[in-house]
Amino acid sequence: MKKKTIFFRKSADRLVRIASGLAVAVAVAVMFWIIFTVFRHGSAALKPSFFINPSKPYGIPDGGIANALIGTVFITFGAAVLATPPALLGGICLSEYKEFRRFNATLRFAANVMMGMPSVIVGLFVYTSVVVPTGNFSGLAGSIALAIIMFPVIMRTTEDMLGMVPYALRESALALGLTRTRTTVQIVCRSARKGLLTGILLALSRVSGETAPLLFTALFADRWPWGYFNQPTANLPVLITEYSTNSPFAEMHRAGWGAALVVTVLVLAINVATRIIFREKKHGH
Template identity: 40%
Template sequence: MAELQMSPEISAEIRRASRANQATRTGTDHVMTALAVGGTIIVLVPLVAILVYLVYKGASSLNWAFFTQTPKPVGEQGGGMANSILGSAIVLSLASLIGIPVGIAGGVYLAEYGAGTWLGNVIRFVADVLNGVPSIVMGIAGYALVVVHQRHFSAFAGGITLAIMMVPTVTRTTEEMLLTVPNSIREAAYGLGVPRWRTVMSISLRTAAPGIITGCMLAFARVAGETAPLLFTAFGSQFYSKSLNQPIAALPLQIFSYALSPYDEWHRLAWAGALVLITMIMVSVGLVRYVTSRGQLKGGS
């Protein structure tokens, strides 16, 4: 069988075309890498600038008294935000205990049971609308739905309002993450005789858990710094609250109050409070991400 012979001119042309294509691909790769790095820098610069400025303005006011004492009356030096830190932890814990399970349940229904149904479409539409509602409107709604019926402000009202704000984000994130789970995994479970509810609980949710947890953390971070809803529901306090049925202090409320005051000492405490608040959010999110990644590694091994 005769071998095909390629002329030197054709071989040279092929080599030139190959080099040109390689140069084009390399150039495109460099451009996309530069765009990705530039986008990352654009995102990180504002965050780093905020953190640096908060440290610059607030670090000097962080001391033992800040974390152990309640606010001092006007004219007295010192004092802290211990009651506000504890109050924020209580309200956010209450909101998470209510909002996260409800949001996950809603997302499971939308992804596993409500696809294409009128009820699923309604829930999806309502969740999207609530995601775009301003926080002050949510605060007014919380006031009308909870405070008016209780006839007083309370930590419970604040937690309920923040929970309502968390639900749409958790719901939509849970739905999207469950939809990424391959149907072949579900079908394999069904083929083994596993009930649908058990498949959802033991397989679908576990597979989508990292993304769902990320969505929960996004919802948590969003409500952690909200002030307007708490103004209409929790109201704030200068003391420790002994019951969820009483007004309660919170870091965003105390920061807001001190920032608007005419006193330099309170301004410094407001900066320190802002630094503590953003640190709490970052530590919480980082801790959950770390635990999640450890769980993935153990599950993979």
């Protein structure tokens, strides 16, 4: 009886190991397949003029992605500026002020709902609440849409990272006479600063390739994005969509693949940086 039990346990363990290995292999293979496909189609477009010239209307050669790249930086940076402060405050409230149970439960539930909400719904919401009243598509509207997507990611990561700080640090600071606010800001948040940065980078990675919200808010324009606050603003995700699906010209198809390769590299770089920072944080503790 014992031998049969041991045999079944070993067999089950072996099956789980094999299934896990196959799942990892499939996930890695799909990832490399996507990267290889994007690189194969997009590498031909990568030349200096591609990064220097702005995009141009359909049929005009020698277009680039300079304006879309700058516009993406403006929109993403604006989203980070709008989302990070309230998200950090929300995460601090969830982690450090547990006595506000009803408020925290509502906030946590809202964050969970927002994390599962399709990005196109966020785009429609900002379109009706910002674009329609102002009468303008704009990069700022795109930043607001991306900020809504970033907010729950940063807040929940902040809560988790602050929860990893040993409670003894809080007790020591309070015993030395520091107020609760100073303890939270100067001791707890400082100890978890790499984790907080990780949350911000994760949120940036989450929104870097979002297209649907920007189609309803920032739209696109073949000009430099200096009208960020009140004009349609060029950005890479919408450029990829327009060039890859709506243009009949092969040169623009190549430019779309090249822009997709740039976005892929940027997202991979953010994810690698996040892994490095989080690993250093774990080793530091």
